[in-house]
Amino acid sequence: MSFPELELIYFAAPGRARPIRLVLEIGKIPFKDTRVTKEEFGALLQAGELPLQTVPILKVDGKFASSQSGAIIRFVAALAGLQLTGATAVVRGEDIVATLEDILGLWVKYFSSSEEEKEKNGIDFVESGFPFYAKHIESILGNRQHEGPFVNEKLSWVDIYMYCFAELGVDTAKAVNKESPLLKFPRFAAVVKAVSEIPEVAAHQ
Template identity: 30%
Template structure:
């Protein structure tokens, strides 16, 4: 019997988007519960780590987005059974987390001038360093995706992060920041062209 799933996050793409995409691509039914700021404030004390997304699986609340994404990938056939390929996927997801963590301090900086200084360093030094390492890593592998011939949840994470960066939502980070990295851009383009991803985007 298929599990009853409820994914709770804000009404934005963010960290929940690759999880939503994995479930949708796999044809897995789930409740897409989107919170307002007020609803999150009320819910926060009851959350395992005070954060979203959380995924309820037959009533059990599971935290941590990467754990949820891997689980969704297993349900959807987007997480490899081969242990070595699965390890590549985990590596890619963890590297993405490390890169994302470099952005977080600038989100909490209230001084606008200082924030722009931080973003300038991110745009000119930190992000190119990480993106360059990823480009080198993934371009050395066969196939069109980060971990080989088949699309996995790692590619959904790359697509979600890359699409977000290209939207120009971060002051001081140019929308062209990914342009020098053809492998990463190719992954983003290929995932974005997937029929189920296009269908999801058209609906949301």
């Protein structure tokens, strides 16, 4: 199968690009992984190549395609055969994705905290914020009609999204010397474990 020529532009960091990169790698879709420095980002900004003044940016066949990470990951998931299919799968998966975005919003508050407030906000995130939303995700997973570890019967981009966003809770817990919040949510943790064992994920850098 032939694919369009893809270029993903982001920083040399995981961030918003990580689930996109993983979907492309799992799908064995060739792409140019352009990792820019702050200086190169500034140059792109000055050149008017960042419509929303942010990254990631996806180019398809050399032309700008999207500057929205949500649109990009759904596009590459469709190319990789990792999209959501069927009304029930879509509503279940998109509910989880929206809830993960709520988790990210809380994490940004912690990450942006002053040094004086960082530990307190980190503990609040690990012990209160993350569990509040993870409980909802755990409930959704509990209503599945199949026995496999993934959100739906087969792997989709939503599972990869869960894997990436779970690290916000795990890494923050380590930073504030607290227990991983995932330990209280076995279904969520099972998805994360299953994704972590995919060869492309294990080898990802």
